[in-house]
Amino acid sequence: MEQKQKKVIVSLKDIFLRYDGEVILNNISLDIHEKEFVTILGPSGCGKTTTLRIIGGFVEPESGEVIFDGKRINGLPPHKRNVNTVFQKYSLFPHLNVFDNVAFGLKLKKLPKQEIKEKVLKMLAIVDLKGYEKRSVSKLSGGQQQRVAIARALVCDPAIILLDEPLGALDLKLRKSMQLELKEIQQQTEKTFIYVTHDQEEALTMSDRVVVMNNGSIEQIGTPEEVYNEPVNAFVADFIGEANILNGTMIGDCRVRILGKELECVDKGFGTDTPVDVVIRPEDLIITKPEDGQLTGVVETVTFKGVHYEMSVRAGKCEILVHSTKSAGLGSTVGLRVIPFNIQIMNKLLPISSNTIETTVTYADEAGRYFEFELEGETLTVKDKYIPQGSKVRIHLPFNALSITGSGEGDLKDVYIESVIYKGEQNEIILESDTRKWLMLSDTDEQVATYVPLWFDFKKASFEVIASPDAKEGDL
C-alpha cells in the first residue's frame, strides 16, 4: 500500500457549494490517487453524493477547483470528462438490451463495430454476464442490472469510475458478494474507484482509503484501520463500528479521568484538565473479577451474537457495551479492564461548557418582569427576569436547557441536527442554526440530518449583564 508514491489523479481544492441558501459542501479538499479505491462515507445529507457529482461534472461548485490529471476541469461538461459513473438506481436504458447498454459509450466514440463487439463481450465476461447480451435489462435481477451498469462504465476505459451507493438496493447477501466482486474488478482493471456509501462496513471492506464526511465537511481521511482505530473525533468513532464514547478529562499526558477513575492512556498533548471524548471499542474491554477491574459495573443484558456475546454493563449511571467470547452472569457485578493502548482520546466536537448567547435587550417590562431580545431574526422572551432595555447581556444556557421535542414552531424554527452521539447516559446532540452551533443532551434518539424546532428553557439559564444601558454601547 504505497499510496504516497502514486500520482494524484483527481484533486478537489476548497470546494464550496450552496443550494437554496444551505451550505452543502463547506470548503472540501481531497486528493485521490491513481488505481486507488477511495470510499466517501457519511450519513445521508452529508454531501457525499454531491462531491461525487462534482467530479462527474453534473454539479458545478460555487467556488474551488476540480483538478483532473493536473488540469483544471471546472465547467467541463460530463461527456467531455474521462470519468464514468455507476448510478445509484442503475439507470440502465430500458429501451436497449444488455449488449446495447454496455456498448452505448463505445458507439458514441464511433469505434468499429467489430471492436465494440469484442470489448463488450470481454467486459460482460468480466462482470460474469456471458450469454446475457440479448436480454432485456428490465428482465434482469437487481444484482445483474448492477453488473451491467458497472460493465457499461468500465468498458469506456475511463481514468476514474464513480460509484454512487451502487449496492444500496441489493439484499444483504448479494451486497456482500458484490462488495468482493467490485474490489476484485477494481484490482483486475487497475482503475481508480471513488465509491460513495453510508454503510461503514462496506467502506471498511473495500477501500484503500476512507473519507468520512458529515454536514458538508470532511471529518477524517485515512485507511480503514486508521479511521477505525484512531478516529479523530466522536462523530467518526460513532459512525464507524460500535464504540463506547464517554466524557473524560485529560489530567495530563497519558492520564485520563473517566467515570471518576483515573486511567493510563497513550495520548499526549491535550494539555491539563481538558475535557475530551474518550473512545473504547467494546471488543477492547476485558471482563474481570470486580476487585481486579479498573471500572466496576452490573451486567444488565447479555445477547449472544454468534462470534461473541454482547453485554451491557452499567457502571454508575453509564452504560458500557462489552463484546466478549465469554459471557458473564446477568445481574452479576463485574470488573472491566482496558489496556492503555486501546483508550483513544479525542478533542471534543464542540468544546463548550454551556451554550452562550451574547445579545442586547430589545424590550423590557419591569412590572411584568420579563425582557425580550432578538436571535437569528426571532424575538425571544425571557420570563421572570428583568434586565433593563438596551443592556448587553450574556445568557448561559446549560446543555439541559435546550430541547427539540416540544410541539409548535419553537424559539428557533429549523435547526439542523448535525450529530447525535450516545455517551453512555444520554445522547449528546450538536445542532446547527443559521449562525451558530448548539450542544444539548437528550434521552431520546434523534435522527441526524433532519430539521427540528429548538426551545430554550430560560429558567435554567444564568444571566450576566456585561454593559448597562447607560454605557456607551447602550445607545446602539
Place this chain on the structure above:
Amino acid sequence: MKSRKLSIPYIAWMVVFTMIPIVMIGLTAFRDKAGNFSLEPFAKAYDYRFVFLKSLWIALISTVICLILAYPLAYLLAKMKKSTQKTVQMLIMVPMWMNFLLRIYAWKILLQDSGPLDTALSLLGIHGSYIGNTAAVVVGMVYEYLPFMVLPIFTVMSKIDNNLIEAAQDLGSNGAAVFKKVIFPLSIPGVISGITMVFVPTASTFLVAEHLGGKDDTMIGDIIDKIFLTDPNTGSAISLILMVFILVFLILMNLFGDEEAIA
C-alpha cells in the same frame, strides 16, 4: 374475489353502452330496409369510397401536422420548471373548456372572406380565399386535436428519469446525442398514443369539414350524420367499415409500438 365484484358496474356499463350498440350496428348493416339479410347497405356504402379516402387523408395530414407542432412543444414543456409547466399546460387546455362548435365558428369567422385574416393579408397585398377548402379543414382539425397530441407526449417525456439523461451524458453524449439515443426512443410510446388519440377522432369527426371545408371536403362523419336518420342500414355499414379501418390502424400502431420498445 372482491376486485371482481367491484368490476360489475363497469362490465354492465360496457355491455349496455358499448357491446349492445356495436352488435346492433352490425346487425343493421347487414339488412335492407325491409329488415331482411342483405349486402345492399355495403353496396351503397361503396359509393362513398372517395369521401372515405379523403377523410383518412385529412386525418393523416392533421395527425402529422399535430405531431410536428406538438413534439417540440411537449419537449420544451417537459424541460420547464414545474411552476411554468402548470401555467403552459393550463394554456393548452383552456380552449378545450369552450364548446367544440363555438371553436369551429370562431375559425369560420377568422377565415371567412373579409374576415380578420383576409383583411390583414389584403393590407399586405395578398388576396385569396381561406375558407371552404381542405387546408381550412386541416387547420380546424389541428386546432381541435393538438392538446390530445401534446399531453401524452409530454406525460411520457416528463416521466423520463433524469438519471438516464445523466447516464447518457456520462457515457459521452452531447445534447444532440442524448436526444437521439435516449429521449426520442423513450418518448415513442407517447407519440403512439398521441397519434391514436388524434387520428381516430379526426377520421370520424363531423361538422368541422361542413363548416370550414368546401364541397369536396365532406368527411365520412358528416355522411354518417346525414344518412343515418333516413337510411340507418347504409349508415351502419359505413360506421362498421370505419370501425374496421380504425381497428386495423390501432393494431398496426400497437405492433409498431411493441417493436420500438424491444428494439
